[in-house]
Amino acid sequence: MAQNNNNNNNNQNKKGNNFFNQNPLLVFAIFSIIVIVIFKNFITPNDGMINNSVGSTANAVTKNINYYQFKEMVKEGKLSYVAIGQTVIRAYMQNGPVKDVFIVKKVEGDNNLISQLEAKKIPYGGFNESNVFSEILFSWVLPIFIFFGIWMLLANRMQKNMGGGILGMGSSKKLVNSEKPKVTFSDVAGVEEAKEEVKEIVDFLKHPSRYINLGAKIPKGVLLVGPPGTGKTLLAKAVAGEADVPFFSVSGSSFIEMFVGVGASRVRDLFENAKKEAPAIVFIDEIDAIGKSRAANGQMGGNDEREQTLNQLLAEMDGFSSDKSPVIVLAATNRPEVLDAALLRPGRFDRQVLVDKPDFKGRVDILKVHVTDIKLSKDIKIEEIARMTAGLAGADLANIINEAALLAGRKSKEFVEQKDMIEAVERAIAGLEKKSRRINPEEKKIVSYHESGHALIAETTKGAKSVSKVSIIPRGLAALGYTLNTPEENKFLMQKHELVAEIDVLLGGRAAEEVFLGEISTGAGNDLERATDIVKSMVGIYGMSDVAGLMVLEKQRNTFLMGGSTKEYSEKMAENLDQHIKTMLNERYEIVKGRLEEYRECIERIVDKLKEDETIDGDMLRSIISTFEKENNMPTKMHARTETSSIDDKEDQNDA
Structure with a gap:
């Protein structure tokens, strides 16, 4: 029960923190209003002479009168004290247990007021209408406070837009997709050889001690190589899904920013997060964006930001240990020939898995996976479609199935027919049919x-x-x-x-x-x-x-x-x-x-x-x-x- 209460308190604290984080401008406005009200109420424009002369003003009633009424009260000698300011006069009169305070707007040119007060033996004095502390507060402190609040708000928005830290030079949490995929090897078709090669990675993650006890070192990196659309990302997710481990995915271009050092910082954050969740998989898509050969341009020097990011990636892969809780880095590229040799040496991405375009049997299997949720007519021949799509990748086949469903939907059909499939294949290969184009x-x-x-x-x-x-x-x-x-x-x-x-x-x-x-x-x-x-x-x-x-x-x-x-x-x-x-x-x-x-x-x-x-x-x-x-x-x-x-x-x- 106590644990539940603690959880509730934690949830409430998180909600409160989320409210403050998501509404910084509203919170700042409320806080500023509270500060102004406090100072307005507790810093009064009186000086010490008034309180010393007239005693306590706890039971006081303030009334506004005109200057003529004030002069009549002076003539009648009813006032107990008069405080003269630059523009306002305060007149005090003791009336039993209640003290009346009269506020009078001062009239310039009345030189007889002091002599009349002395004639009636009414004590008088002066006071500062504006308190020095309130002047400092409203003239200097509050504007600076408002400026600082606006600056923090803008910095916070820049942090959200650029992925962490002021000007984006901090955490990479916004750029990293962390999940536990539900995809398994049964969802991946057409790349049977590649699946066999990566199945041992699942065993590394599930049973690392089996290999460590023999003195073996678990591989740190596996490079998935193949043409676009062949399912490299899907295969990487399937490895994480089969092993039931966290999957940290990020694109190689996410590490590159205009500021030198941002990419290296994001690489450090990525691997720190992965180590905390180990065993885990880090997946870097399009690694050639940061892993290009440093000698590719044939001259010394190059892109400082890209080189620093690559150096940090190499250092991180050398630095983390896979003895007890392994972290395996999977990367994908369709341009392996441009990668730096240091990435491909033993101890880093020393294993390369080819994810190629599917053969006839692979295309049949891929089409069967993608038609699972499609309402098909009885005349559908998957083998015929597979034979017509030789040379196409898995993404192309998925697009053909979806295009066929869209074509059937436009014609208000209840099922996708074979001719819809053939039309989708033709559209993918030759382009959209344009019957409206008139030729002579x-x-x-x-x-x-x-x-x-x-x-x-x-x-x-x-x-x-x-x-x-x-x-x-x-x-x-x-x-x-x-x-x-x-x-x-x-x-x-x-x-x-x-x-x-x-x-x-x-x-x-x-x-x-x-x-x-x-x-x-x-x-x-x-x-x-x-x-x-x-x-x-x-x-x-x-x-x-x-x-x-x-x-x-x-x-x-x-x-x-x-x-x-x-x-x-x-x-x-x-x-x-x-x-x-x-x-x-x-x-x-x-x-x-x-x-x-x-x-x-x-x-x-x-x-x-x-x-x-x-x-x-x-x-x-x-x-x-x-x-x-x-x-x-x-x-x-x-x-x-x-x-x-x-x-x-x-x-x-x-x-x-």
Whole structure:
């Protein structure tokens, strides 16, 4: 019972403290009013002469009279004492047990008052109307007090906005999210290998003595590496949820401020809080914001604030002990190549876990997790959606499921249907469909031939991706039409003939314009750019030509972002490279035009179908091509690709 009372008292104290902290201006105003009232009531404008002359004024009644009445009272000799101030006269008269005090406004120019008081033998004296203490209080002390209160209020607001301390140079509590996640490994799908690697961290946190008794040292840091949207943060929360330990999460950019030393202070606060709650997990998202290599700029010096923050992080990871109650630091980044070498040495982030994009089975599992709360119709085929979304990350899949639900909601459906899912996939890959965009008949004709060229080459070329849909309805920002190619499986390696097939498909649109319309348009700009990049990679990176042989001409800098490269070859090699790229593109272009000439009537049928329906799916496209081949007794060119795809499908289904 006593404990409950103490708890109640503590709760009341906390509420009181919260009230004062949340309403500093109101509290300050109330306090100022109380101070003013106290001084107004207890500091009176009398001096000691009055009290000494007239005795106690405890039973006194104050009355206001005019100057004429006062002069009559002087003439009649009724007053016992007169106090003369600069502007006011106080007249005292003893009237039994009650003393009357008369307040009179002084009239300037009356020089006979003193002589009249002396004639009637009435004692008189002077007094200070304004007390010196009240003058000091209201003229100096109170203004300073008000200014100080306003300054404290502004400082308090700046502290709240900037995360602690005056000007933000204090605690990082506002920037750190502290929680005990309810997420477990069952909520994380598509990254089974990564889950297996981090499961031992859960055991470290739950049973540290099992390892310490053997003399082992528990790892202090684990770096989660992978492309954006693959679930690195979710996996870190799942580790904390499985271990049932506090989870302190913060973004790397939260440590960087304009004041040098702020980041280092926040790092200290973060680790101090984590040590108090140990065993615990500290999660730093986007650690590359503070962990970039200090020698990255190739010169001495750099960003002092970032370097001090990094140095403090290194010192903290060296300083805390994980003997009894471990604190494990998890960090996430999609740019591991820019991190400082000191972060990755043994004893710090010496373990790196790759959280990659999911394969077919992983995509199926992820989609099943995200459709748990979605009302689905009976025609939903999760495997088909997973096959259409090869190469997408977990965040992309979650967005597709949500987009499908929104599409069904706009149409007032009770359930999400398969066509809503397919529309969501197309929106994620190609952009929003814009049926309101009007294009003239001539442009519509050009787009129809262009997309038909892409589609036919894709379906009649071994190693090309299967066509899911062909449309001449504008999508995205600038696309007037599109051909949706979706692989049946994830491809981690590509053979030379598959890269060549991709080049052929890209050139098919421009070739169709030239063969069927006799003139080319600007619609193939992006196709040519992508085809050129593929040829450059075949020559300069993959060694798939005789121009450079096995010599690598370009070094990739970033695995995930696929950006940044350096050229390390002579001018003569550059000329040979340019000539080879031009020659190869021209050769493939002529081959593609020959294929289109061979299937001229088939292309016309596809174009007519597009003009009629604006959209045809992959099955309809393959039916048109197959019918044309049978009518003309042509050896089908689709069997090789289709048989290969069917084998891949069976393998995917076995894996699933």
